[in-house]
Amino acid sequence: xxxxxxxxxxxxxxxxxIFGFDGEKIKLLLIKRNFKPEKGKWSLMxxxxxxxxxxxxxxxxxxxxxxxLKDIYVExxxxxxxxxxxxxxxxxxxxxxxxxNIHEQDQEAVxxxxxxxxxxxxxxxxxxxxxxxxxxxxxxxRYKAALHPLGFELLxxxxxxxxxxxxxxxxYDMKLDRRNFSRKILLTGLLIDxxxxxxxxxxxxxxxxxxxxxxxxxxxxxxxHFMPQPGIK
Amino acid sequence: xxxxxxxxxxxxxxxxxIFGFDGEKIKLLLIKRNFKPEKGKWSLMxxxxxxxxxxxxxxxxxxxxxxxLKDIYVExxxxxxxxxxxxxxxxxxxxxxxxxNIHEQDQEAVxxxxxxxxxxxxxxxxxxxxxxxxxxxxxxxRYKAALHPLGFELLxxxxxxxxxxxxxxxxYDMKLDRRNFSRKILLTGLLIDxxxxxxxxxxxxxxxxxxxxxxxxxxxxxxxHFMPQPGIK
DNA sequence: TCAAAAGTGTTCTGTATACACCCATGG
DNA sequence: CCATGGGTGTATACAGAACACTTTTGA
Numbered sequence: 314x315x316x317x318x319x320x321x322x323x324x325x326x327x328x329x330x331i332f333g334f335d336g337e338k339i340k341l342l343l344i345k346r347n348f349k350p351e352k353g354k355w356s357l358m359x360x361x362x363x364x365x366x367x368x369x370x371x372x373x374x375x376x377x378x379x380x381x382l383k384d385i386y387v388e389x390x391x392x393x394x395x396x397x398x399x400x401x402x403x404x405x406x407x408x409x410x411x412x413x414n415i416h417e418q419d420q421e422a423v424x425x426x427x428x429x430x431x432x433x434x435x436x437x438x439x440x441x442x443x444x445x446x447x448x449x450x451x452x453x454x455r456y457k458a459a460l461h462p463l464g465f466e467l468l469x470x471x472x473x474x475x476x477x478x479x480x481x482x483x484x485y486d487m488k489l490d491r492r493n494f495s496r497k498i499l500l501t502g503l504l505i506d507x508x509x510x511x512x513x514x515x516x517x518x519x520x521x522x523x524x525x526x527x528x529x530x531x532x533x534x535x536x537x538h539f540m541p542q543p544g545i546k
Numbered sequence: 547x548x549x550x551x552x553x554x555x556x557x558x559x560x561x562x563x564i565f566g567f568d569g570e571k572i573k574l575l576l577i578k579r580n581f582k583p584e585k586g587k588w589s590l591m592x593x594x595x596x597x598x599x600x601x602x603x604x605x606x607x608x609x610x611x612x613x614x615l616k617d618i619y620v621e622x623x624x625x626x627x628x629x630x631x632x633x634x635x636x637x638x639x640x641x642x643x644x645x646x647n648i649h650e651q652d653q654e655a656v657x658x659x660x661x662x663x664x665x666x667x668x669x670x671x672x673x674x675x676x677x678x679x680x681x682x683x684x685x686x687x688r689y690k691a692a693l694h695p696l697g698f699e700l701l702x703x704x705x706x707x708x709x710x711x712x713x714x715x716x717x718y719d720m721k722l723d724r725r726n727f728s729r730k731i732l733l734t735g736l737l738i739d740x741x742x743x744x745x746x747x748x749x750x751x752x753x754x755x756x757x758x759x760x761x762x763x764x765x766x767x768x769x770x771h772f773m774p775q776p777g778i779k
Numbered sequence: 780t781c782a783a784a785a786g787t788g789t790t791c792t793g794t795a796t797a798c799a800c801c802c803a804t805g806g
Numbered sequence: 807c808c809a810t811g812g813g814t815g816t817a818t819a820c821a822g823a824a825c826a827c828t829t830t831t832g833a
Binding site for chain 1: 600638
Binding site: 706707708724725728729747748749750751752753 | 809810811812813814815
């Protein structure tokens with residue numbers, strides 16, 4: 314193999330910010346490290362890129378090992394490259410953003426990695442520059458969810474409109490008007506009424522909907538103006 | 547220095563997509579390579595990340611070497627990591643997106659690198675995965691310019707509203723209504739009327755404006771709804 | 780029968796769009 | 807004096823926001 318003689322080689326890590334939704338709050342899947350370095354502290358789930366794998370495949374591998382899930386919504390959001398970000402050795406980290414349905418995870422696998430779902434307001438300090446990554450990821454989630462219908466990735470296959478509303482309220486940490494939300498979301502044409510009712514609730518049962526996956530793909534890039542944008546002058 | 551024993555080290559490259567605007571079309575600054583590998587072919591400007599520099603500093607270094615400019619608008623947009631993307635050796639490439647005022651560049655430096663400004667429709671095929679990077683960068687430019695006022699980075703300090711309109715028309719490859727454009731852009735409050743007139747034009751002279759830099763910073767994230775979005779249902 | 784949550788409708792207002800008219804300049 | 811391009815104004819339609827009333831359910 315020919316080589317570039319003068320250039321420096323370094324480690325390439327992959328770190329994953331994994332968002333979930335428990336019906337009330339946005340949660341992060343974090344690792345309580347029982348390995349070195351920084352044993353005992355909290356971090357994102359990560360690993361090193363292998364010689365024979367693409368970046369996206371590396372992220373999928375890491376997510377699969379942790380959650381037992383394939384076909385997760387994953388997106389690359391940034392690459393961190395500060396000189397001393399990993400004190401052990403110069404390491405570039407490619408950061409991925411994943412949305413998973415919190416109820417579909419493989420409990421065993423998650424437990425085996427000593428991983429825990431923590432809500433954002435209870436997030437402990439993380440190692441290295443992982444806190445910055447979480448901030449970026451949250452910004453990104455808000456930015457993207459306002460323009461594209463990716464919230465569905467966090468919900469079960471069948472869900473009610475009030476559930477969906479709670480999700481958006483959690484993402485943006487704001488209250489939304491029930492009636493306007495419902496009208497807007499139905500007007501997108503992305504929801505299919507299953508005709509069934511939610512039997513969890515103790516009062517009036519809300520209708521269960523599912524995502525129209527074909528339309529979802531086609532409309533993914535035409536979801537603009539979804540969130541209200543109060544106070545923008 | 548302690549080390550992670552099992553992980554693989556690899557090269558980290560930086561590639562820059564450099565956009566400019568000549569008053570009519572969006573242009574790309576590309577290199578006709580007079581060095582190996584792929585000598586004689588076209589590529590993006592790039593280089594390897596050094597042991598003692600941050601990613602952003604690396605990008606700035608590369609851009610400075612090529613254009614003689616500092617304080618350019620630069621943003622990291624993606625990281626390419628396909629196994630065989632560089633046939634010489636496994637290399638990760640962090641891609642940066644730069645907007646420069648085409649008239650402020652250091653002509654000498656550009657010439658010395660055998661770099662040329664080519665408009666998008668005349669772009670030759672580029673080496674490796676650089677074509678994909680350009681596609682991503684253009685998507686990103688369109689995405690971002692619709693939401694944030696970054697077009698100004700491509701114009702001289704003082705510019706006319708018709709110039710600015712031509713810029714947006716070039717970015718989105720569409721015609722805009724003169725009157726609505728002018729009203730909208732003035733309503734943002736980002737433009738300051740210098741009182742001067744453009745003396746380039748042969749007919750009625752357009753007023754010269756400059757950017758209100760303070761407001762620009764504050765309003766950077768509240769520029770939503772700027773571009774018309776025809777046909778979105 | 781009552782409280783809590785879900786479903787539906789209406790009004791108002793602001794903003795985007797389409798379009799018409801007038802003004803300045805140089806050939 | 808006229809063609810070209812720049813500047814300003816107005817009517818209309820549509821979408822978002824605010825808000826009221828009715829229905830369903832289980833306790």
